[in-house]
């Protein structure tokens with residue numbers, strides 16, 4: 001018998017932070033022990049839910065918060081079923097059942113279904129415009145709402161509500177936090193700390209309605225405001241409910257497990273049914289349901305050892321600490337925080353510096369603390385609380401900011417066994433050893449190697465301090481801040497591209513090997529980037545590494561949230577014919593397409609197509625791919641122009657079709673959109689496109705760097721040209737210059753801001769020799785492009801591998 005057949009079947013229900021952290025630990029302890037299947041309701045791989053607050057305020061993208069890439073699941077042999085909700089476990093037949101009828105047998109099963117936002121049952125709560133804040137979909141709804149509406153209310157002045165409110169404020173909304181009691185974060189802060197926090201947030205622009213109970217949501221179909229129990233009202237076009245969470249126990253209840261508030265587990269995370277475990281926010285341990293990752297990861301560590309037959313101490317509960325993730329606001333709280341008769345309190349309140357520190361002692365031992373305005377000692381305070389350390393003069397001086405605290409690098413005095421990263425349980429010694437043993441020089445390398453700073457990021461300053469004192473004179477602050485293209489390397493985009501060119505590297509594997517990647521397999525960030533850079537540098541020699549591409553690009557269709565796909569055939573310049581329309585309609589009927597949608601780019605999107613039907617539809621359509629999924633030219637939007645419009649001075653449709661036919665299929669650093677207009681009335685909206693062309697007084701104006709997406713930007717005028725030939729040459733040169741100097745995933749709007757319009761004008765317009773050279777290199781690149789749908793239809797092996805019934809892990813892009 002081989003190893004595979006002897007493996008036990010482990011099913012994990014919930015593809016979130018606690019479940020996958022447990023799987024990671026199991027793989028470290030005994031990678032061959034289990035054949036693992038993971039079910040997740042969301043259509044994403046495991047991501048850092050904590051950092052949704054950063055996605056909302058746009059300081060991070062969704063790609064940047066992915067913790068485990070699709071490749072990670074594949075490489076570890078995990079059968080990942082995203083977009084699939086489990087309904088129950090049959091503990092008699094030892095099977096897991098899903099909403100879509102799938103039944104999977106198990107030897108062990110872990111329930112890790114997390115929590116749901118508490119949606120308060122207030123009259124009118126079902127109106128449009130009222131959301132929770134828990135997942136990427138909520139985050140996207142909020143980002144979208146911020147574009148359409150101005151007045152927002154956030155119900156709940158806890159950690160989540162405040163982070164949501166600050167995010168919406170940063171998006172330009174007028175935000176009021178509605179809070180039940182007078183003190184914000186009353187579960188973590190005393191009145192003094194809470195009032196300081198409120199004052200700081202007010203100075204940043206947030207408004208507060210404290211001591212208010214919402215009695216009703218006003219409005220018709222959509223919310224327009226709130227009415228409080230005291231009869232006063234607040235105008236609000238958008239409402240976020242952040243009034244707490246409830247453990248998601250649906251699967252537990254449907255499976256007959258013992259459930260109180262959460263699924264009841266013992267000290268080894270065992271539920272009431274044999275071989276059924278629960279970990280994370282859905283579980284209730286010794287009467288406590290946790291809502292922060294550090295305790296969940298501690299639970300995961302015990303469970304992983306238990307499941308791998310490794311001796312482990314039982315999980316006996318956690319002391320929790322919290323840190324608000326709002327820039328400019330330093331607020332930390334751990335353990336007990338309210339004065340009580342049996343506690344001694346050490347307190348310091350400096351109103352001038354706006355610093356408040358409080359340490360609570362029971363019988364001389366530290367049992368809790370609050371820090372506002374100065375969180376430098378947060379990691380040490382947390383450790384002293386966790387270990388119940390007795391207060392000493394040194395500790396007192398360190399926390400209260402006398403000599404010892406001011407002694408520069410406080411990380412130097414941390415004991416070796418002190419946990420620096422609470423979220424991931426990483427000690428100072430672990431970090432120091434990793435720096436010394438692996439020659440690490442940046443925090444990102446430490447993150448990749450040890451996990452420290454991977455979750456909330458609150459420990460990052462301490463990790464940096466440890467790096468600084470460990471390296472001593474060798475510490476280079478500039479290098480430490482230099483951002484590698486991902487955690488696998490400290491090389492920047494330009495260094496990687498130069499390395500590929502100078503050393504003649506042809507494959508991603510070669511790049512990682514020769515340029516000394518820390519992680520020899522790469523990650524979901526660097527692999528697609530390398531595939532792009534290699535293709536851009538060696539258009540003829542490079543063999544496309546399909547597996548490095550995001551799923552939409554691998555599948556040549558856009559994956560939807562229910563796991564089906566959207567098919568967008570090419571419709572050059574947004575122009576079609578009755579015959580093509582008839583064909584598309586016939587195909588839509590034949591394959592029972594769920595919806596036909598006219599896209600913003602003037603094409604037709606057939607939505608709700610199964611993976612297996614994709615090649616059949618392409619075959620029946622006989623049209624080229626519209627590339628609606630790719631980091632490539634998407635659409636050329638055109639107005640009617642001089643062919644029909646009485647204002648038209650230029651043939652925008654003709655030029656749009658010509659440009660789309662010329663530049664389609666070419667890989668770009670990011671998606672790329674064009675528009676061509678016949679006159680300055682600009683019906684096809686040139687100002688928000690990567691290249692926008694406007695016919696004006698017999699000439700063409702070329703605008704560049706526009707963006708109508710999340711981060712909108714109006715395009716800049718690059719130049720004005722007289723002839724069609726000049727226009728095509730400048731468009732080619734601009735696109736090639738961007739291809740050669742843009743970072744992977746960097747839209748032209750960000751690229752222009754980074755490199756400056758003047759440098760682009762110089763390279764593409766003023767230096768005619770350079771322009772011609774760029775246009776020539778573009779021709780070479782264009783000579784290599786292939787029609788991808790046809791490629792699949794002509795290649796039975798590829799067709800079978802990607803589009804057969806057998807599940808392939810899917811991605812989001």
Ligand SMILES: Cc1cc2nc3c(=O)[nH]c(=O)nc-3n(C[C@H](O)[C@H](O)[C@H](O)COP(=O)(O)OP(=O)(O)OC[C@H]3O[C@@H](n4cnc5c(N)ncnc54)[C@H](O)[C@@H]3O)c2cc1C
Nearest residue numbers: 014016017018040041049085086113114280281291292293
């Ligand atoms: C915006 C935000 C900011 C936060 N900030 C912090 C912070 O700074 N520090 C901190 O410690 N914590 C923070 N948290 C809390 C932290 O994210 C959670 O404690 C943690 O994610 C819980 O992990 P979990 O695996 O138990 O649940 P989750 O991460 O929610 O994962 C559960 C997964 O299971 C899936 N699922 C549920 N039911 C089923 C089913 N029947 N079938 C299949 N799949 C199912 C869900 O879709 C979900 O993807 C924050 C949370 C949010 C929302």
Ligand SMILES: NC(=O)c1ccc[n+]([C@@H]2O[C@H](COP(=O)([O-])OP(=O)(O)OC[C@H]3O[C@@H](n4cnc5c(N)ncnc54)[C@H](O)[C@@H]3O)[C@@H](O)[C@H]2O)c1
Nearest residue numbers: 156157158159160161178179180242243244291323324325
């Ligand atoms: N930085 C962090 O650590 C962080 C950030 C975000 C979320 N989280 C976690 O996510 C989870 C959810 O966060 P949360 O802030 O929603 O939960 P929470 O329970 O900590 O806070 C909810 C707040 O809403 C208030 N509230 C309750 N009912 C209300 C009502 N009717 N009107 C107005 N206010 C009302 C409560 O008084 C409380 O302060 C928690 O587990 C939290 O720890 C942590």
Ligand code: SF4
Nearest residue numbers: 639645648678679683
């Ligand atoms: S942009 Fe000018 S030419 Fe084009 S459709 Fe509008 S008005 Fe007509």
Ligand code: FES
Nearest residue numbers: 421423455456457
């Ligand atoms: S303490 Fe949260 S990532 Fe380190």
